[in-house]
Amino acid sequence: DAGITQSPRYKITETGRQVTLMCHQTWSHSYMFWYRQDLGHGLRLIYYSAAADITDKGEVPDGYVVSRSKTENFPLTLESATRSQTSVYFCASSTSGRDYNEQFFGPGTRLTVL
Amino acid sequence: AQSVTQLGSHVSVSEGALVLLRCNYSSSVPPYLFWYVQYPNQGLQLLLKYTSAATLVKGINGFEAEFKKSETSFHLTKPSAHMSDAAEYFCAVMPPVLSGGSNYKLTFGKGTLLTVNP
Numbered sequence: 560d561a562g563i564t565q566s567p568r569y570k571i572t573e574t575g576r577q578v579t580l581m582c583h584q585t586w587s588h589s590y591m592f593w594y595r596q597d598l599g600h601g602l603r604l605i606y607y608s609a610a611a612d613i614t615d616k617g618e619v620p621d622g623y624v625v626s627r628s629k630t631e632n633f634p635l636t637l638e639s640a641t642r643s644q645t646s647v648y649f650c651a652s653s654t655s656g657r658d659y660n661e662q663f664f665g666p667g668t669r670l671t672v673l
Numbered sequence: 674a675q676s677v678t679q680l681g682s683h684v685s686v687s688e689g690a691l692v693l694l695r696c697n698y699s700s701s702v703p704p705y706l707f708w709y710v711q712y713p714n715q716g717l718q719l720l721l722k723y724t725s726a727a728t729l730v731k732g733i734n735g736f737e738a739e740f741k742k743s744e745t746s747f748h749l750t751k752p753s754a755h756m757s758d759a760a761e762y763f764c765a766v767m768p769p770v771l772s773g774g775s776n777y778k779l780t781f782g783k784g785t786l787l788t789v790n791p
Binding site for chain 1: 682707709714715716717718719722763777778779781782783784
């Protein structure tokens with residue numbers, strides 16, 4: 560399917576476990592982003608990537624790891640999940656070339672850490 | 674640093690009434706501004722964006738927003754609400770590259786939940 564997809568859509572895990580959230584886009588967009596959405600906080604940027612093998616921290620990176628070996632994939636890993644990481648996670652992508660490009664969002668992954 | 678304030682976490686209107694969702698930004702230079710909509714259990718979808726070409730911006734689904742530099746505002750309006758407009762709306766800001774910003778970092782407001790009553 561064309562567009563941006565996330566998997567899984569729902570995930571329940573336990574404290575201390577490693578969890579990887581997947582993000583895949585078919586547009587060959589240069590930029591990709593991970594956000595978390597929490598009640599009362601809106602969306603906060605976790606990590607972003609300007610191209611394959613180029614990643615950088617956002618506003619709330621602690622406890623998360625990302626990689627981007629291929630342009631179309633941008634997985635987010637919680638190395639040792641904590642209850643405070645219970646949230647809805649959104650992946651997004653955008654093109655480069657202009658400084659006001661629209662970000663396209665995936666459907667989200669709802670993660671619960673018990 | 675850029676920031677966005679959305680006044681009112683919850684707005685309730687009757688079907689057919691005017692929709693007004695408020696957004697104020699804080700920035701040393703006029704930024705780029707966006708409104709996104711999120712329907713239940715979905716990702717965010719762009720409604721409209723201000724990129725300095727025109728102060729009155731028209732978006733999808735009959736929404737529009739006006740950039741007012743003197744008031745540092747970018748309020749979202751729709752003349753007549755439909756039941757299908759019920760969703761959460763997010764205002765977001767991005768600093769221009771020439772001001773030292775980046776072309777990717779969006780800062781979001783906390784969102785406004787719009788309820789439309791029949």
